[in-house]
Amino acid sequence: MRITISIVLAIAIFVTTAVPATAGSRVKDIAVVAGARDNQLVGYGLVTGISSEGDKNQVYTLQTIANMLQRHGITVPASQLSSKNVAAVIVTADISAFKKKGSRIDVNVSSMGDAKTLQGGMLIQTPLMGADGKIYALAQGALSIGGFAAGTDGGGGASVQKNHPTVGQILGGALVEREIPAEVVRDNHVELLLREPDFTSAARLSTAINEKFPGSASAIDSTSVKVKVPDGAEGYPVDFIARLEAVEVESDIPARIVINERTGTIVATSRIKISSCAVSHANLTITIASTLDVSQPTPLSQTGTTAVTESTKTDVKEGKGRLIPLPDMPTVEKVASSLNALGVTPRDMMSIFQAMKQAGALQAELVLR
Secondary structure (H helix, E strand, O other): OEEEEEOOOOOOEEEEOOOOOOOOEEHHHHEEEOOOOOEEEEEEEEEEOOOOOOOOOOHHHHHHHHHHHHHOOOOOOHHHOOOOOEEEEEEEEEEOOOOOOOOEEEEEEEEOOOOOOOOOOEEEEEEEEOOOOOEEEEEEEEOEOOOEEEEOOOOOOOEEEEOOOOEEEEEEEEEEOOOOOOOOEEOOEEEEEEOOOOHHHHHHHHHHHHHHOOOOEEEOOOOEEEEEOOOOOOOOHHHHHHHHHOOEEOOOOOOEEEEEOOOOEEEEOOOOEEOOEEEOOOOEEEEEEEEEEEEOOOOOOOOOOOEEEEEEEEEEEEOOOOOEEEOOEOOHHHHHHHHHHOOOOHHHHHHHHHHHHHHOOEEOEEEEO
């Protein structure tokens, strides 16, 4: 038996995107209008029609079935019911601003009990409530799972599963029954909220809007920019906001490196800079080999028995490392080229970036996921 442990093998992607400093983005792409926000809805319901893969007689599932039957004029004690074709679920949805009565929204359905799958199930009419406890939509319909589970669990059985069969979705599965009031113009002002708060971006956004609508915008903080509706446009807020969203602004992109060690992914912005430093990195591989030998007594001997013995051999190999000086690198292209020239793996790059940050040579924010 041979066991090989390699501490450095990993597959990753080093994504580097260099965006020109003069590239402009529309206001609607970097900011949202205050008041025009989404709201979350949640509900509790039942999914029926599951082929013998539902909840295993959970107390709350049985009680919910009994309550539903009672609403239809059938009174049956919960203890006499079976839930093998039924699953208790949590239903969630996001309702955007300005949704009118009768419009549809998508819903997500997830199993709450121990049902093995929701495949083939039908969600029974489920009220969806907001944080204020009021019902804003009603959900119902057939689930789309996007996966499956089959087979028999337990000893001697075989099973196969694709994706997550206990979570489903219903596209357009909820009807809006109550509109959420939205107010985007307050005191003749429109407030813009940056998706990525930044003082520089807020100042540039205010400047760009003032160039198109002189004297109308002012940056409040790193997130908010308040814009006064120009004279003559008070009665046409939609037209003004449409023109406002079309304004182009050069947003500021911070120097940031995001490392995801679970997937081996590295993403870096174009503004990262590395000061002059020297880097040495070596690989370490540990190999453990176990072999089985047979120990036998000498021929014609009257003592001793045949036995199986085990021997283990451990080998440690450390790659040769060199201390390589790296010059000052002001762009992400030079950083990527220099590290790739060292012949390091993406996993090694992650360790090098963390060591550079600790040494003070990496002039960027390092985010670990």
